[in-house]
Every structure is written in structure tokens, then in C-alpha cells.
Amino acid sequence: MTLNPNNIFAENEERQLLALFELIGKKRTIEAADIIVLEGQKVDFFWIVLSGCFRAFRWFQNEEVTVGFSFKGDFDTSPFAYIHGTPTKECIEALQDSEILVVRKNEFEKYFLRNPIVSTLTEKLLSNYIEILTYRSIESKILTAEQRYLKLLQRQPKEASLIPLKYMASYLGISKERLSRIRKKIS
Template sequence: MDEFNIFKYWLTQVSFLTEKDCSLFEPFLKTKRLKTKDHFLSAGKVCQQIGFVNKGCFRTYYIADGKEINTHFTFENEFVTDYDSFLQSKPSRYFIQTLEDTEIVTFNLPALQDAYNQSQNWERFGRMIAEQSYKMTTQRVESFLFLDGEQRYLDLLKNQPHIFDRIPLYHIASYLGLERESLSRLRKKIAGK
């Protein structure tokens, strides 16, 4: 049960959930291992699960005019899901794909709702996930509204430098709304300062 222990440890350290809350939820957890380039979710399908990433990383993207546009990267100790699709049981517009071999602990909506009914702490936890999802979406939208490509790059470098160690540059360029060549020029320019 080692893979569950990572999740349980994170839950009790990062949130207000108790050992009792966790044991109530444990029967609903499943471990999933995915290989590099496997899809956790495909556009048009309903997102049935939330996954807690024990190991590995994911990218979330959509396709526009034949191009893959990255919108998010997910790493260890984060949740991978299309939260809107998950909550409303509606088809997703996104693909979620592994960029490395990954291990996740998953749970579904009925399990989460059951936990909400049994514990106020789980309700608070659900609210925390919703708030994080909202914050992340707002930050992403506002970065495109109020920052240019260079500012988005500098913001990513400052707040999430680990991304550059694990994500290929062409994926980062797409995420920043830049062409790969533009990102390379930008990196050289900033490195030269």
C-alpha cells in the first residue's frame, strides 16, 4: 500500500484531513501506472477520475487548427483532472497526456461525494481543490490578457523553474503562446542580460 501512503501523507500534511478521514476514503482509491505518452483523458470523453500524482508528470492540451496547445503541466503531489468535466460529467475539450512514466492514485466522483457526506473535513478539502482550480484558471487567463510573451516566460521562470528541467522546450513554447524559435531567441536574450 506504499503508493497510498504517499497520498495519505500528503493529505494529512497539506490539509486538515485526519488519519480517520483518510481511512474512510482508502477503499475507493486505485493505483494506476501509465507509460510516457499515454493519455489519462482524451477530448470528447468525460473525465471520470481525479488522479494524485505520486511520480511523473502530465501535460493538458487541446487541438486548434491542427496544432496542440498546452494549457497546464502537472507534477508530483498535484492533482491531475479536467475538474469541470469531472464535476459536471460532461465531455472534456482537453487531452491529458503523460510526459514521463507515471504513477497516480485515483478516485471517482461518487467516492468523493460519499466522503463529503461522511466528513466535513472532506467537504473542506473539496472546496480547497475547487479554489485551486479556479485560481490556476484565472492566473492562466490573466497571463494572456495582461502579459506579453517575454513577461509570461519570466513569470514561469520565477514561479515554476522546475518546468524547464522536465518539460521539452517545444511544449513550454506552446504553453507560453510562443513559437519554438521565439522562445529560443528570448532565452538567449535573457541569458545575455
């Protein structure tokens, strides 16, 4: 098991974190189209994607809006609901048959509270996540949908190919037809 290389861990830090997760986590198989997190649910777990991919989406003005994806090596959960213990406002769905390593919050906190290394690594993970969200926000304000799509293809070509057209279009904030034209133009 490895983490997404976009995470900013030194090799020994990653090994320590993965060893902990393998110790306290439980492997779970998720079928394509299964919803692992449902809006309104309390979320007391996070997971690492071992294989497959997921999408997070929210309902906005009666429309499903894709807000992100997770792939092999990524951590995933509904962060706000996980941290604050409140019902989540999003859903997370498997886009294909997937395998994950689920870590329960109460198990993780046992190690977090007594091990400063775990605390430091968690801080790094959260700061990396905040940086990714900030970068995404800036990209959405400055770049066109086509430019954002090209950047995604550049950063994660294999992963981007796993995402169905309608979800990619939703993520980019454009119609399926417009994304089809962009794909045709760049091919």
C-alpha cells in the first residue's frame, strides 16, 4: 500500500502512518455505485483507497454537483463531519468496484493522543488537504474549464480516465456536451 505522491510525507513518515493504519484499519470491498457516505449521516471514519475511485457530491438547488474525486492512495471522508461530529452535507460514491482500508475515529484517536509523531503527520495531512482545496479554488477562479481539465489530465491522466463524462463535467461546472467538445478538440 502506498499513498498518493501528492501527499508531502518523507518515506519513513509514510511507512509509519501506513503501518498504523494497517494495524487499526479494516479492509472493505465497495461495489460500483455504492454510497459509502450519505448526506445527513454522521461520519466517524476515514479511509484510504486501495483500489478503485470515488466521487464526492452535494446537492445544490436540486442538482447533484460533483466536488471531488479520490483515487488509489488517497485519504477520503467527509472532513467537516468527521472532525466536528455533525451530519455530513455530502455523499461519497464508488465509481467502480473498489477496496478501501477503513479507520474508525475512536481507534485513530487512541494513537493520535499518545503519539506525537501521529499528531505531526496528521497536521501535515490536513495542511496538504487545505493547500489542495485552496489551489482548486484559485484554479476555478482563474482558469477556464478546458484549462482545468487539461491540468487534471496532466496531473493524473490514468485516474482522470476512470471518471464518467457526466461526473467530470459536473466537477468542471460545464455541460456534458461542452466537455465532449473539449475532449474532441484535444484528441
